[in-house]
Amino acid sequence: MDAATYAVEAVIEQNHWWFTVRRELFAREIRALGLGPEARVLDIGTSTGTNLRMLRELGFARVAGLDSSEDAIRFCAAKGLGQVRQGDVRAMPFEAASFELVLATDIIEHVEDDAAALAEVARVLAPGGTALITVPTFPALWGLQDRVAHHKRRYRLGQLVAAIRRAGLEPGRRYYFNYLLFVPIWAARRAIDLLRVELRSESEVNSPLLNRLLGAVFRFDALTAPFLHPPFGVSALVVARRP
Numbered sequence: 001m002d003a004a005t006y007a008v009e010a011v012i013e014q015n016h017w018w019f020t021v022r023r024e025l026f027a028r029e030i031r032a033l034g035l036g037p038e039a040r041v042l043d044i045g046t047s048t049g050t051n052l053r054m055l056r057e058l059g060f061a062r063v064a065g066l067d068s069s070e071d072a073i074r075f076c077a078a079k080g081l082g083q084v085r086q087g088d089v090r091a092m093p094f095e096a097a098s099f100e101l102v103l104a105t106d107i108i109e110h111v112e113d114d115a116a117a118l119a120e121v122a123r124v125l126a127p128g129g130t131a132l133i134t135v136p137t138f139p140a141l142w143g144l145q146d147r148v149a150h151h152k153r154r155y156r157l158g159q160l161v162a163a164i165r166r167a168g169l170e171p172g173r174r175y176y177f178n179y180l181l182f183v184p185i186w187a188a189r190r191a192i193d194l195l196r197v198e199l200r201s202e203s204e205v206n207s208p209l210l211n212r213l214l215g216a217v218f219r220f221d222a223l224t225a226p227f228l229h230p231p232f233g234v235s236a237l238v239v240a241r242r243p
Contacts, residue, residue, distance in 0.1 A: 010048040017215035045107035052081040118167035143189030176233025177225040
Protein backbone atom coordinates (compact mmCIF):
# COMPACT_ATOMS: atom_id res chain seq x y z
CA MET A 1 0.00 0.00 0.00
CA ASP A 2 0.99 3.64 -0.28
CA ALA A 3 2.76 4.97 2.83
CA ALA A 4 -0.03 7.54 3.29
CA THR A 5 -2.63 4.75 3.28
CA TYR A 6 -0.76 2.91 6.06
CA ALA A 7 -0.71 6.15 8.06
CA VAL A 8 -4.48 6.56 7.75
CA GLU A 9 -5.16 2.92 8.64
CA ALA A 10 -2.84 3.02 11.65
CA VAL A 11 -4.93 5.80 13.19
CA ILE A 12 -8.41 4.46 12.44
CA GLU A 13 -8.23 0.64 12.50
CA GLN A 14 -9.11 0.28 16.18
CA ASN A 15 -12.49 2.02 15.88
CA HIS A 16 -13.44 2.31 12.20
CA TRP A 17 -16.65 0.41 11.31
CA TRP A 18 -15.01 -1.68 8.59
CA PHE A 19 -12.14 -2.92 10.75
CA THR A 20 -14.08 -3.48 13.97
CA VAL A 21 -16.90 -5.53 12.42
CA ARG A 22 -14.45 -7.46 10.25
CA ARG A 23 -12.54 -8.46 13.39
CA GLU A 24 -15.82 -9.62 14.97
CA LEU A 25 -16.58 -11.77 11.91
CA PHE A 26 -13.10 -13.31 11.88
CA ALA A 27 -13.22 -13.92 15.63
CA ARG A 28 -16.46 -15.92 15.30
CA GLU A 29 -14.94 -18.08 12.57
CA ILE A 30 -11.79 -18.66 14.64
CA ARG A 31 -13.68 -19.49 17.85
CA ALA A 32 -15.65 -22.12 15.90
CA LEU A 33 -12.37 -23.95 15.21
CA GLY A 34 -11.93 -24.75 18.91
CA LEU A 35 -8.21 -23.96 19.00
CA GLY A 36 -6.46 -23.62 22.34
CA PRO A 37 -4.43 -20.57 23.39
CA GLU A 38 -1.17 -22.38 22.60
CA ALA A 39 -2.07 -22.92 18.94
CA ARG A 40 0.55 -21.51 16.58
CA VAL A 41 -0.99 -18.69 14.53
CA LEU A 42 0.34 -16.68 11.60
CA ASP A 43 -1.15 -13.42 10.35
CA ILE A 44 0.07 -12.71 6.81
CA GLY A 45 0.01 -9.10 5.69
CA THR A 46 -0.40 -7.63 9.16
CA SER A 47 -0.63 -4.09 7.81
CA THR A 48 -1.01 -1.85 10.88
CA GLY A 49 -2.11 -4.63 13.22
CA THR A 50 -5.88 -5.07 13.05
CA ASN A 51 -5.74 -8.89 13.09
CA LEU A 52 -2.95 -8.95 15.68
CA ARG A 53 -5.24 -6.93 17.94
CA MET A 54 -8.03 -9.48 17.47
CA LEU A 55 -5.78 -12.49 18.04
CA ARG A 56 -4.50 -10.98 21.28
CA GLU A 57 -8.06 -10.39 22.46
CA LEU A 58 -8.89 -14.03 21.62
CA GLY A 59 -6.09 -15.13 23.97
CA PHE A 60 -3.62 -16.67 21.53
CA ALA A 61 -0.11 -16.71 22.99
CA ARG A 62 1.95 -17.90 20.01
CA VAL A 63 1.25 -15.44 17.21
CA ALA A 64 3.59 -14.50 14.39
CA GLY A 65 3.10 -11.67 11.95
CA LEU A 66 4.46 -11.12 8.45
CA ASP A 67 4.42 -8.05 6.22
CA SER A 68 6.53 -6.81 3.34
CA SER A 69 6.36 -3.18 4.46
CA GLU A 70 8.73 -1.60 6.97
CA ASP A 71 6.08 1.05 7.60
CA ALA A 72 3.53 -1.59 8.62
CA ILE A 73 6.03 -3.29 10.91
CA ARG A 74 6.84 0.00 12.64
CA PHE A 75 3.17 0.76 13.23
CA CYS A 76 2.60 -2.70 14.77
CA ALA A 77 5.62 -2.27 17.04
CA ALA A 78 4.50 1.21 18.14
CA LYS A 79 1.13 -0.22 19.16
CA GLY A 80 2.74 -3.01 21.17
CA LEU A 81 1.09 -5.69 19.03
CA GLY A 82 4.08 -8.00 18.91
CA GLN A 83 6.96 -8.72 16.60
CA VAL A 84 6.28 -8.78 12.87
CA ARG A 85 8.79 -10.23 10.46
CA GLN A 86 9.47 -8.70 7.08
CA GLY A 87 8.95 -11.03 4.14
CA ASP A 88 7.11 -11.96 0.98
CA VAL A 89 3.94 -14.07 1.07
CA ARG A 90 5.31 -15.98 -1.93
CA ALA A 91 8.43 -17.07 -0.02
CA MET A 92 7.73 -16.84 3.69
CA PRO A 93 10.57 -17.16 6.24
CA PHE A 94 8.91 -19.99 8.18
CA GLU A 95 9.43 -23.74 8.27
CA ALA A 96 6.89 -26.03 6.62
CA ALA A 97 3.95 -27.15 8.79
CA SER A 98 4.66 -24.43 11.37
CA PHE A 99 1.13 -23.19 12.13
CA GLU A 100 -2.28 -24.55 13.11
CA LEU A 101 -3.99 -21.37 11.88
CA VAL A 102 -3.00 -18.97 9.10
CA LEU A 103 -4.85 -15.72 8.39
CA ALA A 104 -4.49 -14.40 4.84
CA THR A 105 -7.10 -11.67 4.94
CA ASP A 106 -7.06 -9.28 1.99
CA ILE A 107 -3.49 -10.17 1.01
CA ILE A 108 -3.36 -12.43 -2.07
CA GLU A 109 -4.93 -9.74 -4.26
CA HIS A 110 -1.76 -7.69 -3.68
CA VAL A 111 0.55 -10.11 -5.52
CA GLU A 112 0.78 -10.95 -9.20
CA ASP A 113 1.25 -14.67 -8.54
CA ASP A 114 -1.60 -15.51 -6.20
CA ALA A 115 -1.04 -19.23 -6.90
CA ALA A 116 2.44 -18.98 -5.34
CA ALA A 117 1.02 -17.11 -2.35
CA LEU A 118 -1.65 -19.75 -1.72
CA ALA A 119 0.92 -22.54 -2.15
CA GLU A 120 2.98 -20.89 0.58
CA VAL A 121 -0.08 -20.70 2.84
CA ALA A 122 -0.52 -24.45 2.33
CA ARG A 123 3.18 -25.11 2.95
CA VAL A 124 3.37 -23.38 6.34
CA LEU A 125 0.11 -24.94 7.57
CA ALA A 126 0.42 -28.06 9.70
CA PRO A 127 -1.58 -31.09 8.52
CA GLY A 128 -5.14 -30.55 9.69
CA GLY A 129 -4.47 -26.83 10.05
CA THR A 130 -6.84 -24.11 8.93
CA ALA A 131 -6.46 -21.05 6.72
CA LEU A 132 -8.87 -18.12 6.93
CA ILE A 133 -8.72 -16.35 3.57
CA THR A 134 -10.56 -13.23 2.44
CA VAL A 135 -10.36 -11.17 -0.75
CA PRO A 136 -12.09 -8.15 -2.30
CA THR A 137 -14.62 -9.17 -4.92
CA PHE A 138 -16.25 -8.16 -8.21
CA PRO A 139 -14.18 -6.15 -10.72
CA ALA A 140 -17.12 -3.73 -11.05
CA LEU A 141 -16.19 -2.43 -7.57
CA TRP A 142 -12.67 -1.45 -8.64
CA GLY A 143 -11.90 2.03 -7.34
CA LEU A 144 -9.71 4.31 -5.27
CA GLN A 145 -9.07 1.81 -2.48
CA ASP A 146 -7.84 -0.80 -4.94
CA ARG A 147 -5.43 1.71 -6.43
CA VAL A 148 -3.96 3.06 -3.18
CA ALA A 149 -3.69 -0.50 -1.82
CA HIS A 150 -1.95 -1.65 -5.02
CA HIS A 151 -4.39 -4.46 -5.69
CA LYS A 152 -3.82 -6.62 -8.75
CA ARG A 153 -7.37 -7.98 -9.05
CA ARG A 154 -10.76 -8.50 -7.45
CA TYR A 155 -12.25 -12.01 -7.31
CA ARG A 156 -15.44 -13.98 -7.64
CA LEU A 157 -16.00 -16.56 -4.91
CA GLY A 158 -15.81 -19.50 -7.32
CA GLN A 159 -12.51 -18.20 -8.68
CA LEU A 160 -11.06 -18.01 -5.16
CA VAL A 161 -12.29 -21.50 -4.23
CA ALA A 162 -10.71 -22.97 -7.39
CA ALA A 163 -7.38 -21.27 -6.63
CA ILE A 164 -7.42 -22.61 -3.06
CA ARG A 165 -8.04 -26.14 -4.33
CA ARG A 166 -5.16 -25.88 -6.80
CA ALA A 167 -2.90 -24.95 -3.88
CA GLY A 168 -3.70 -28.28 -2.21
CA LEU A 169 -6.12 -27.00 0.42
CA GLU A 170 -9.68 -28.18 1.02
CA PRO A 171 -12.19 -25.28 0.96
CA GLY A 172 -14.88 -25.51 3.62
CA ARG A 173 -17.16 -22.67 4.71
CA ARG A 174 -17.33 -19.96 2.11
CA TYR A 175 -19.53 -16.93 1.49
CA TYR A 176 -19.66 -13.35 0.31
CA PHE A 177 -20.04 -10.69 2.98
CA ASN A 178 -20.64 -6.93 3.08
CA TYR A 179 -23.52 -7.52 0.68
CA LEU A 180 -25.86 -4.87 2.13
CA LEU A 181 -23.42 -2.07 1.29
CA PHE A 182 -22.52 -3.43 -2.15
CA VAL A 183 -24.56 -0.88 -4.12
CA PRO A 184 -23.71 2.15 -1.91
CA ILE A 185 -19.99 1.29 -2.12
CA TRP A 186 -20.21 0.86 -5.90
CA ALA A 187 -21.97 4.23 -6.20
CA ALA A 188 -19.50 5.98 -3.88
CA ARG A 189 -16.53 4.68 -5.86
CA ARG A 190 -18.03 5.82 -9.14
CA ALA A 191 -18.68 9.26 -7.63
CA ILE A 192 -15.12 9.52 -6.28
CA ASP A 193 -13.71 8.70 -9.72
CA LEU A 194 -16.14 10.94 -11.59
CA LEU A 195 -15.54 13.93 -9.33
CA ARG A 196 -11.81 13.17 -9.01
CA VAL A 197 -11.95 13.41 -5.22
CA GLU A 198 -8.45 13.44 -3.70
CA LEU A 199 -8.19 11.02 -0.76
CA ARG A 200 -5.40 9.00 0.77
CA SER A 201 -7.90 6.25 1.58
CA GLU A 202 -11.65 5.71 1.36
CA SER A 203 -11.56 5.29 5.13
CA GLU A 204 -11.19 9.05 5.42
CA VAL A 205 -14.83 9.37 4.32
CA ASN A 206 -16.28 8.99 7.79
CA SER A 207 -17.74 10.76 10.81
CA PRO A 208 -18.89 9.57 14.26
CA LEU A 209 -22.51 9.33 13.09
CA LEU A 210 -21.63 7.63 9.81
CA ASN A 211 -19.33 5.25 11.67
CA ARG A 212 -22.18 4.18 13.95
CA LEU A 213 -24.68 3.79 11.11
CA LEU A 214 -22.37 1.85 8.80
CA GLY A 215 -21.15 -0.22 11.72
CA ALA A 216 -24.73 -1.25 12.55
CA VAL A 217 -25.46 -2.21 8.93
CA PHE A 218 -22.20 -4.10 8.52
CA ARG A 219 -22.65 -5.88 11.86
CA PHE A 220 -26.06 -7.20 10.78
CA ASP A 221 -24.54 -8.14 7.43
CA ALA A 222 -21.66 -10.04 9.02
CA LEU A 223 -24.05 -11.94 11.30
CA THR A 224 -26.35 -13.00 8.46
CA ALA A 225 -23.99 -13.57 5.50
CA PRO A 226 -22.65 -16.94 6.75
CA PHE A 227 -26.20 -18.32 6.82
CA LEU A 228 -27.87 -16.51 3.92
CA HIS A 229 -25.00 -17.06 1.46
CA PRO A 230 -25.80 -13.96 -0.62
CA PRO A 231 -24.84 -14.17 -4.31
CA PHE A 232 -22.66 -11.05 -4.08
CA GLY A 233 -20.72 -8.94 -1.63
CA VAL A 234 -17.82 -6.53 -1.41
CA SER A 235 -15.65 -9.33 0.02
CA ALA A 236 -15.50 -13.13 0.11
CA LEU A 237 -14.36 -15.44 2.90
CA VAL A 238 -13.19 -19.05 2.70
CA VAL A 239 -12.19 -21.31 5.57
CA ALA A 240 -9.84 -23.93 4.13
CA ARG A 241 -8.08 -26.95 5.64
CA ARG A 242 -4.79 -28.61 4.86
CA PRO A 243 -5.39 -32.38 4.53
